[in-house]
Amino acid sequence: MVRYGMVIDLNRCIGCRSCAVVCKMVNSVPTGTWWQRVETVGSKEHMVPTGEYPNLSEVFLPVPCMHCENPPCVKVCPVGATWKREDGLVLVDFERCIGCRYCLTACPYGVRQFNWQDADENIKQGFEVAGFEENWYKPSDYKYGYPIDHRTKDGRLVYTKTRPRGVVEKCTFCVQFVDQGIAPACVRGCPGNARVFGDLDDPNSEISKVLKDRSTFRLLEDLGTEPKVFYIPPARKEGRGGVNYEKKV
Amino acid sequence: MKRKFDLAIAVLAVLALIGIVAWIMQLQRGLILTNMRNPFTWGLYIAMWAFYVGTAAGGLVVSSAIYIFGVKQLKPIAPVASVTAFIFAVAAMLMALPDIGRPDRLLNLFIYPNFKSLILWDFIILSTYAILSAIYTFVLLRPKIAASGISIPFVGTVMKRDMTAEEIQRLEKESERRAKILAPIALPFAILIHTVTAWVLATQLSRPWWYGGLLAPTFIAAALTAGPAVVILASLIVYGYRKDLQDAYRLLAKVSAFSVVALLFMYYNDFFVRQWWDAGREFDTIMLVFRDYLAIHAVEIIFMLLGTFILATRYNSVGGLVAGSLAVNIGILAHRYLLIPPAYNIIPLRVPVVLGIESFEWSYPIAVGDIRGTLMNPQPVFTAYWNYVPSLIEIAITIGVFAIISLVLLGMLRALPVYPQGSQ
16 A cells, blocks of 8 residues: 655755745645745744744744644544545545535644635735736736646546635645656755655655654644654754753763 | 514614625625634634524423423423524524535535534534424424414414314323423433534644533533523513513523533633643633633623623513523623634644753744735734634624524514413
8 A cells, every 4th residue: 555655854954935835836826825834943933043042943844734644634524525545645625625614623733724715816915915006917817836637536626726715725745746656846846855755655665764764753743643744853953053061060 | 562573673684684795795705704714714603603502502401391300380481492492503503604615515514424523413413403493393382373373474374273172172282292202302402412512622632722521511501501591581572571480480590590600610610720730732722811812701701690690689570581691691602702712822733942941832823815914014924823803794794694593583483373371
């Protein structure tokens, strides 16, 4: 059995948010909605260290959907619009979701996003807020994103460029690529090569080797959701900003 | 009296119309017209849904009490009680409707049901309860319907039959027998609607404000507070304050007043346990209540206590009953509203940050879902705190639902022959 998972090496993450942007481009994610977030841990603003000099910390934490083995969002969905596929991907059926948003309440990671209005309206609003003139953007014009609708083998719509209003969406591990044997966009787009994607059940896959060799942690492990996104903790840098251990007491 | 009634109907009709227009607007533009966003996904609608589930309680509990526990003094108001049970169970389902992003796909609940989901169970239990209450009302009123019919405006009186006194007596006996059979079937559902509604929220480990075994009992206590108070108000509208109903009113007032005490005990018991540890998510929910939602909390507590006091002491006067029932319901309403904000404003994904010897937990912000602000004054795209205040559309729809429900309730109470035995 294939069971997909991801490892993110926090030592390699430079906080550039390329993963978030490439995800948005490729998946045609509406303005204001983010499937992938990168924040500086402990800080109000991204890229601002937390703490007081010289005791500072600046750790960047990217958070995609965890594609949990025990996903609460799947259990709460009254119509089974979100489900865990055999290969471990947690997906949303755009044609079945009734928009009750129970899954947004259940998900402890805050990765689920709701289409509060038409995606075109969102984009128009974005241009307006950015100070562009009225009608600068026409909704009928070009739309960014992977151009072809994607359906799973049993015909469920899991990726579409034209987002229906009033349904929930989230990171799919780029199901439209994974089904073609290509890694998710965030894995390929990471300039620091911080991400490894692959089959957790195959002992010879790169991800299994990384998981065997490195110590990893998962987010909110105490909730029992068993996420399939693993993190390699950042090591403390030596030298400036680090701790100098005194030999004498 | 007739003019007052017509005026009330007119006002309610206007409010209902405004609500319907607001809902059409929301259907056209989407839920963006509400002030809910990704970090704060349920708001006023869900609070009102929980409130209406609570108010639906009184009816069947009252009716069941008569036939299961033999509380005979409640008998004259049983039909009114079961009518309110029916109408508020329907109100709860109606209230959840504008919260749904795709109401056009509601049939999916029947086509692809997921029996692990408690929302589905809540829907099943609520609709069963509504149907049972409707049947119960019909069974109770059957002899009277046969005697004087249902008067529907513009249609006239229907289902009236000419009968001998003997036949009426036979129907009455039959009604009594059937009610006795129905009551034990209906009572579990009367308890289940609150329990399952609470479980929808209480099963979510990611929301510490709800999670735990105590939510369902507090829901039942809240229901036993609001339900009888609603029955008091409804039967005061139908019958007015009469000598032969004194016992029934006194008993209902006492049940409501006692339930407030039980509710407050469980509520503050939970508060104490949560605050004692001085840290953690559970503790933070309490701090959030006292820091940001103190006004709502004050309304909730003051009105509940005031209502209890009035109901426990002034149950012998119309003014006391009305004031007490209203106060108790306002308190429960605030209690229900407070169900929502502390659940969402404690972000579940908190990452521990260790800085030397200090450490704290940091909430990972959530993407809002739209772009706000201006170029020079941008609002954050990711936020860990959402200051939710219901939008005008949300308020209009909520009031609209209330108006529609009140109209139907008043209409039913007028159409059905609900007056008690021995009076016309």
